[in-house]
Amino acid sequence: MSQAIPSPSQPQWALAIDTERCIGCHACSVACKVEHAVYLGMFRTKVYYHDFQGRDAAGKQAMRRAFLPALCMQCEDAPCLKACPTESIRRDADGVVRIDTASCDRSRDCIAACPYGAIHIDPVAQVADKCDLCSHRLDVGMQPACVEACPADVLVFGNAADPGSAISRFRKKHGPELAVLKPEEGTRPAVHYRGIGSVVPRAVERKLPKGRNHDPFTYEVDTWPELRADYGTVVGKVKGGA
Ligand code: SF4
Ligand code: SF4
Numbered sequence: 001m002s003q004a005i006p007s008p009s010q011p012q013w014a015l016a017i018d019t020e021r022c023i024g025c026h027a028c029s030v031a032c033k034v035e036h037a038v039y040l041g042m043f044r045t046k047v048y049y050h051d052f053q054g055r056d057a058a059g060k061q062a063m064r065r066a067f068l069p070a071l072c073m074q075c076e077d078a079p080c081l082k083a084c085p086t087e088s089i090r091r092d093a094d095g096v097v098r099i100d101t102a103s104c105d106r107s108r109d110c111i112a113a114c115p116y117g118a119i120h121i122d123p124v125a126q127v128a129d130k131c132d133l134c135s136h137r138l139d140v141g142m143q144p145a146c147v148e149a150c151p152a153d154v155l156v157f158g159n160a161a162d163p164g165s166a167i168s169r170f171r172k173k174h175g176p177e178l179a180v181l182k183p184e185e186g187t188r189p190a191v192h193y194r195g196i197g198s199v200v201p202r203a204v205e206r207k208l209p210k211g212r213n214h215d216p217f218t219y220e221v222d223t224w225p226e227l228r229a230d231y232g233t234v235v236g237k238v239k240g241g242a
Contacts, residue, residue, distance in 0.1 A: 012095045013133055014160040014167045015144075016178065017069055019195035022154045024049060024067035031149035032071075035134060042120040043214040044131045045071040045146055050204040066200040069154065070208055071146070072097060072118040072131035073181065073189030080130075083113035088128070095160075095190055096135060101127040112211045115185040120213035133157070181205055 024047055032038065032045040047069045054064035074097050081089040081097065088103040089110060099110075099119075104127040111119045111128070122129040134144035142148070147155040158165035171178065171192070179196040180189040182205050196202065207218055 028146035075187035
């Protein structure tokens with residue numbers, strides 16, 4: 001489906017994620033689960049934990065833990081949209097990538113095409129499902145549920161076309177520090193992160209699955225030591241039922 005052209009009065013919804021403030025509490029992903037009744041083991045929003053060797057506050061080498069909230073990146077050049085055989089995915093004039101569930105044929109081509117693990121098939125509704133920035137809340141002037149739930153003001157949301165909005169002020173203040181995940185995929189994500197490559201090492205990107213939904217096992221407590229050693233092996237063991 002073609003991309004709509006924004007008019008001057010059209011809001012441009014945008015999200016930024018300040019990893020420097022994230023405490024890994026999962027309030028955002030839990031709020032998302034509740035808001036959208038996301039089925040067990042499937043995710044619209046997921047918080048990744050990443051352990052690495054770094055420096056503590058005193059400058060000494062120490063194990064560090066970083067947190068990465070992840071969701072649909074609302075890509076400007078979205079591979080899910082191009083892959084959908086029924087043209088059920090569109091990027092609207094307000095910058096949000098949405099799925100028309102009425103015409104979704106559950107072919108999973110969108111899931112296979114997404115580099116960020118953002119889409120799953122809702123096993124009850126039997127249609128593809130992903131973050132649409134809580135469009136039903138935007139319609140009535142509310143913020144996305146994850147933004148409202150975060151106790152640390154990590155998720156900055158608003159109308160990027162309004163220079164006075166929270167997102168515009170955040171972008172102005174932190175512009176040079178902002179980055180996208182997996183830039184090599186060329187999807188031009190509209191979700192921008194602060195702290196990628198510094199607070200959160202880029203190695204965390206390897207945990208975001210390409211071609212399937214977020215893995216429910218990536219933050220199980222009993223896999224943390226193995227995750228540190230070899231993330232890929234752990235996922236293989238879990239999937240193999242070991
Ligand atoms: S993150 Fe995935 S689902 Fe979201 S717009 Fe990009 S390709 Fe599509
Ligand atoms: S709710 Fe906020 S602090 Fe907690 S994990 Fe999500 S983004 Fe991080």
